[in-house]
Every structure is written in structure tokens, then in C-alpha cells.
Amino acid sequence: MKTVVATLNAKYIHTSLALRCLKAYSEPEFMMEIAEYTIKDPTINIVTDLYSKQPDVIGFSCYIWNIEETIKVIEMLKKIRPELTIVLGGPEVSYDVTYWLDRVTDADYIVVNEGEETFKHLLETIRDGTPLKKVAGLAWRKEGKAVINPPREKLDLKNVSSPFRFEEDLSELSKRVTYFETSRGCPYSCAFCLSSIEVGVRYFDVTQVKEDLLFLMDNGAKTIKFVDRTFNIRRDYALDMFSFLIQNARPGVVFQFEITADIMRPEVIEYINEHAPKGLFRFEIGVQSTNDAVNLLVQRRQNFEKLTRTVTMVRDGGKIAQHLDLIAGLPEEDYSSFRKTFNDVFAFGVEEVQLGFLKMLRGTGLRLxxxxxxxxxxxxxxxxxLGNNVLSFQDIIRIKQVEDVLEKYWNSHRMDHTVKYLIASAYSGSAFDFFQQFGAYWEEKGWSRIGHQLEDLFTRLYSFLSEHHLEHLQTAEALMKYDYLLHQKYKPRKAWWPAALSKEETGRIFRYVTEQPDSGLTEKDLYKHGFLSEIQLDIELLTKHDTLSNTPHYLFAFYNPKTREPEITFIPRDAVTVNSVQPKN
Structure with missing residues (x-):
């Protein structure tokens, strides 16, 4: 009996931990082939590939992001292979099971909740012809009616095999994200989250966990993302794991964790700040809302003062990148309240702010x-x-406009200096107002319906400022030029702004640069790897929040071919005069 376990990932770089757990638990009794696709792959291509494997059973791992595309694949497969046994599993089909049995009539079985033991038991039942009613955690049809067997006891995680020792995975470890779990379950009961349904937290064997991590790193894994819902729920455990990873980290490896910030002990952060190399860890922190009344309505306990302490200590330590999550649309959080939530969180100045919208997931208390x-x-x-009693559909549209430009202009970090300046000067510190007004302008121009190049992001912001903030345009333009040149690895062939300097003036400035003490550069070097522009402000003073100088300056970027890093210099115009620098013979 040939078995394939398959899923449609959101992106190619993602990998499915669920499929590997199923395979590890069922082998060697049932040999399985893993088949991974993406939601962007044409349905016919997926069906063709699965058909070519000639399986007897296919198990699909179903999630909110892939269920609709998965159903299309199943329907097509059943048309060409009616005898094929189709099994569904995963969080999307584990709740409201009767609905899924009725809707996906081409599916033969649904594995409810945790799948390893149930799926293996089902395969044994199919092979041996034993009664389906004995398979705990299974849903199926009998005479056209849904049958949902009693739930299965939770798996003892300390006695399961590693899902990471498959030879076929090793060549891809460096190219894709490796998802990793050290525990299952969540101690909290947030009404919008599926993780709150399972009571309690279970842990995998810590020795096996550490052996797997070493194995993954030794075989080239570069991004390892822990899927534990609250990695730091046990302080001693978290500290032990952080210490282990610091001591054994390989160059270029990044570990990502979901952290509950308000329970993070300061001594743990201090330990990381003192011992971890920069960039080794990345924290994803769910803030969701800073409105205490809203949090109470969704049974979410959050101490914002302690959360602030954690985020600030991590930020100031400079070792760990932070990603803070927000949810728009929680109960009784209107537009004004969410604006405050957004500004509270953006004010931390962390690397990434993720603005999401409430999803009424099947099985959650909020949907009920x-x-x-x-x-x-x-x-x-x-x-x-699409709306609720305090947040209209129009409000949601406006917040989506914030989300669109937030991703392009902050989370991408293409214009940090420019964005910080505009928020502080033109919007009195309200990041939400900047992103909302610019987002509305972006939508009005129809740019959300067309693609963009990097240069478009600069010219479109310049257009917005020209129409709405002319008084800040000169400073913003100077900072935009600085940000643009700062994020290039090679000398740009052209810039988003029109060239203004003559050949004579460029030559005069380059000769000035070569004559500076310790320059070590020739004019040939500068013409080949240097980029020059005129600005009207002293950005060195501006970026230090000092007084502004409106005398013309030159912005010079040299792209070192060895380091691939730009070296940016600000040259006062009055230092370069016709009389002070003479052409060389």
C-alpha cells in the first residue's frame, strides 16, 4: 500500500513539519513519500505530479492558507482516480468536522487534531480490513452520515522519533525554513487562537531536541523557526535552551521564537545580551492590542508595563531582532483605539511591526x-x-491602507531615516497617521493594483510629499537620497532622482576626495565605484537630531568592491571651490 503525505505550503521556502512527523511515526511499518507544493502552483501540475506517484492513499495537511486550493486538487484527483483513498488532517479540518465531511465529499476520512497515531492506526485498519470505529480521533461517513469517533489520548512526546533524519531533506536545509517544536500546547486561553483549545503544555525529550538541533546545524540548516506557542513559559527551560544554542551555534544560523514578552525574566534577556552573537536570535511577540479592556474580552492576560520592559531591554541590547504582532478587529477596539495600539507599538522602534486582521477561526471561542x-x-x-459593532468595513479599508505601506516602507527597511523624520516632524509622532494618509494616497493613485520597482517606492513617496507636505520636502528628499544610496551593494547605474551635477563639478569633487589625507583612492576608483549627488541639508547633523544647516552639501557614496558595503561621506560645498581644487595635468 503506497502512501503519500502532501501539503500546499504558502511559499517554497517553507517546509511542513507535520508531514515529517507523520512519516517518522509511521515508518518503518508504512513507508511514506512526502510531496510538498505551494499554493501558487497550478492545480493541474500538482495533480499530475501526485498521479505519477501512483499512491493508494494520500494524506493532505490542511491549513487556513491552503484549504481552498487543496480541495481543487482533491476534486481533480478523484475524477481520474476514483479508487484513491483521500485523508484530510490538520488544524483547518479538525474543527467543525461535520461541515468538512459534507463539503469535501471526495475526502474519505478526516484525522481530528493530533495526527501521528491516528493516521498510522487508520493505515493499519485499511490494510487489515479491521473496523473503522476502533480508530480513535477519526471522522468518516457511514451510509451518507458523518461518524466522529471519540478523541484519542494525547501522544507521549518523549517517545516519538525525530522528524529530521530523512536523507532527502538534507540537500534543502540551507535553502528553506526548518520548523521545529520542543513542546505542544499553550497555557493561555486567548479566544481568537486555536492554540488555546488544547489545555496544558507537553514537552519533547530535551536530549532528543538538542541532538536534532545539532544534526540540523551540522547539515546546513540556516533558519530554524520554533513553533512552540510560548517558548519561554518555563524560565529555566528557556534559559537552558538559549544557553545551549549560544554555545553550539554555527555561523549564519538564525533561530526564531514566539515569545510571551510580559513573562520574560530580565535576567534571561541580560544573559542573551551579554553572551549571544548579534543576529543569532529573532523574537516574535504577539502584542495584539494595548487596550486592557479589549484584552480582557478575549481572555488575554497581558501586562503592558512588563512587556515594555522586555521589548526595550531586547531593543537596547542590540542582539535580537524583534517582530511585534497586532490584530485589528478585536472586540470593542474601534478605529481610534487601534490607532493608539499601533502608535504604542510602533514607538518601540523595533525591526518589524506586523499588522494583521482578526480571523474568525473555526473552533475558537470568538467565532462561537x-x-x-x-x-x-x-x-x-x-x-x-468585514466589520463589527464598533469597526465598520470602511474603517477596515483604511487600516488595510496602513498595512500596505507599512510593509513597503518600514518592515522592508528601505527608508528608515526618511520615515522616522516624517513621522516625527510632519505627523507629531503618530506613525499610524503617516501610514494611513500615505496609504490612502497610494490607493487613490491606483498603485495597489500594479507592481513596483525599488525606484518607484521613492518616486511615489516624493509625489505624495510634493502634494501634501511641501514644507518637509527638501529635508525628506535629502534623507531619501541617503537611504537609497545606503542600501545599495553596488554603484547604482542611475538613481530615482534626475542627475544635476555637471561633469566639471563632478571632476572637481572627485579630485577633492582624492587629495584628502588617508584617502587611498584614485579618480579612476571614484568614477568606477563612486556615486555623487547634491543635497541641501547637512544630514550628519540631521541624523543626530541637531540643528539643520541649509547650505548645499554633496552626498558621496563609495561602493567598496571588496566589502560590498557603501561608504558614505558628506562634503560641504564651500570646501570644494574652483580655486581650492585645480585639475591635474
Whole structure:
């Protein structure tokens, strides 16, 4: 009996931990082939590939992001292989099981909740012809009616095999994200989250965990993302794991964790700040809302003062990148309240702020009580809200405009100096107002419906400022030039702004540069690897929050061919005069 376990990942770089757990648990009794695709792959291509494997059983791992595309694959497969046994599993089909049995009529079985033991038991039942009613955690049809067997006891995680020792995975470790779990379950009961449904936290064997991590690093894994819902729930455990990773880290490896910030002990952060190399760790922190009344409505306990302490200590330590999550649309959080939440979080100045929208996931407490807040939401995945009693659809549209330009202009870090200046000077510190107004302008111009190159981001912001903030345009333009040149690895062939310097003036400035003490550069070097522009402000003073100088300056960027890093210099115009620098013979 040939078995294939398959899924449609959101991106190629993602890997499915679930498929590998199923394979590790069932082998060697049942040999399985893993088949991974993406939601962007044409359905016919996926079906063709699965058909070519000639399986008897295919198990699909289903999530909110892939369920609709997976159903298309299943329907097509059943048309060409009616005898094929189709099994669904995963969080998207583990709740409201009767609905899925009725909707996906081409699926033969649904594995409910944790899948390793149930899926293996189902395969044994199919092979041996034993009664399906004995397979705990299985849903199926009998005479056209849904049958949902009693749930299965939770798996003892300390006695499961490693899902990371498959030879076929090793060549891809350096190219893709490796998902890793040291525990399952969550101690909290947030009403919008599926993790809150499982009570308690179970841990894998710590010795096996460490052996797997060493194995992955030794075989080239570069990005290892822990999927534990609250990695730091046990302080001693978290500290031990952080210490182990610091001591055994390989160059270029990054570990990502989901952290509950308000329970993070200062001594743990101090230890990381003191001992970890920069860039080794990345923290994802779910803030969701800074409105205490809103958090209480979704059974979320959060001490914002302690969260602030953690985020600030991590930021100031300079070792760990932070990604802070927000959810728009929580109960009783209107537009004004969410604006405050956004500004509270953006003010931390962390590397990434993720603005998401509430999804009414099947099985969550918030979906069950949706009528209490007049929620309107999508019938199909991703079940995103369209409005509620305090947040209109128009409000949601406006917040989506914030999300669009936030991703392009902050989370991408293409214009940090420019964005910080504009928020502070033109919007009195309200990041939300800047992104919202610019986002509305972006939508009005129709740019959300067309693609963009890097240069477009600069010219479109310049257009916005020309129409709305002319008084800040000169300073912003200087900073935009600085940001643009700062993020190039090679001398740009052209810039987004028109060239203004003559050949004579360029030559005069380059000769000035070569004559500076310790320059070590020739004019040939500068013409080949240097880029020059005129600005009207002293950016060195501006970036230090000092007084501004409106005398003309030159912005000179030299792209070192050895380091691939730009070396940017500000040259006062009055230092370069016709009389002070003479052409060389």
C-alpha cells in the first residue's frame, strides 16, 4: 500500500513539519513519500505530479492558507482516480468536522487534531480490513452520515522519533525554513487562537531536541523557526535552551521564537545580551492590542508595563531582532483605539511591526460568540472580519491602507531615516497617521493594483510629499537620497532622482576626495565605484537630531568592491571651490 503525505505550503521556502512527523511515526511499518507544493502552483501540475506517484492513499495537511486550493486538487484527483483513498488532517479540518465531511465529499476520512497515531492506526485498519470505529480521533461517513469517533489520548512526546533524519531533506536545509517544536500546547486561553483549545503544555525529550538541533546545524540548516506557542513559559527551560544554542551555534544560523514578552525574566534577556552573537536570535511577540479592556474580552492576560520592559531591554541590547504582532478587529477596539495600539507599538522602534486582521477561526471561542459583537466575516478561509459593532468595513479599508505601506516602507527597511523624520516632524509622532494618509494616497493613485520597482517606492513617496507636505520636502528628499544610496551593494547605474551635477563639478569633487589625507583612492576608483549627488541639508547633523544647516552639501557614496558595503561621506560645498581644487595635468 503506497502512501503519500502532501501539503500546499504558502511559499517554497517553507517546509511542513507535520508531514515529517507523520512519516517518522509511521515508518518503518508504512513507508511514506512526502510531496510538498505551494499554493501558487497550478492545480493541474500538482495533480499530475501526485498521479505519477501512483499512491493508494494520500494524506493532505490542511491549513487556513491552503484549504481552498487543496480541495481543487482533491476534486481533480478523484475524477481520474476514483479508487484513491483521500485523508484530510490538520488544524483547518479538525474543527467543525461535520461541515468538512459534507463539503469535501471526495475526502474519505478526516484525522481530528493530533495526527501521528491516528493516521498510522487508520493505515493499519485499511490494510487489515479491521473496523473503522476502533480508530480513535477519526471522522468518516457511514451510509451518507458523518461518524466522529471519540478523541484519542494525547501522544507521549518523549517517545516519538525525530522528524529530521530523512536523507532527502538534507540537500534543502540551507535553502528553506526548518520548523521545529520542543513542546505542544499553550497555557493561555486567548479566544481568537486555536492554540488555546488544547489545555496544558507537553514537552519533547530535551536530549532528543538538542541532538536534532545539532544534526540540523551540522547539515546546513540556516533558519530554524520554533513553533512552540510560548517558548519561554518555563524560565529555566528557556534559559537552558538559549544557553545551549549560544554555545553550539554555527555561523549564519538564525533561530526564531514566539515569545510571551510580559513573562520574560530580565535576567534571561541580560544573559542573551551579554553572551549571544548579534543576529543569532529573532523574537516574535504577539502584542495584539494595548487596550486592557479589549484584552480582557478575549481572555488575554497581558501586562503592558512588563512587556515594555522586555521589548526595550531586547531593543537596547542590540542582539535580537524583534517582530511585534497586532490584530485589528478585536472586540470593542474601534478605529481610534487601534490607532493608539499601533502608535504604542510602533514607538518601540523595533525591526518589524506586523499588522494583521482578526480571523474568525473555526473552533475558537470568538467565532462561537461572534453575534455578541455583531461580527460579519468571510464564509470561507481566511475567515477575515468585514466589520463589527464598533469597526465598520470602511474603517477596515483604511487600516488595510496602513498595512500596505507599512510593509513597503518600514518592515522592508528601505527608508528608515526618511520615515522616522516624517513621522516625527510632519505627523507629531503618530506613525499610524503617516501610514494611513500615505496609504490612502497610494490607493487613490491606483498603485495597489500594479507592481513596483525599488525606484518607484521613492518616486511615489516624493509625489505624495510634493502634494501634501511641501514644507518637509527638501529635508525628506535629502534623507531619501541617503537611504537609497545606503542600501545599495553596488554603484547604482542611475538613481530615482534626475542627475544635476555637471561633469566639471563632478571632476572637481572627485579630485577633492582624492587629495584628502588617508584617502587611498584614485579618480579612476571614484568614477568606477563612486556615486555623487547634491543635497541641501547637512544630514550628519540631521541624523543626530541637531540643528539643520541649509547650505548645499554633496552626498558621496563609495561602493567598496571588496566589502560590498557603501561608504558614505558628506562634503560641504564651500570646501570644494574652483580655486581650492585645480585639475591635474
Amino acid at each position: 460568540t461572534a453575534e455578541q459583537h455583531d461580527y460579519v466575516y468571510m464564509d470561507h478561509s481566511p475567515y477575515e472580519i
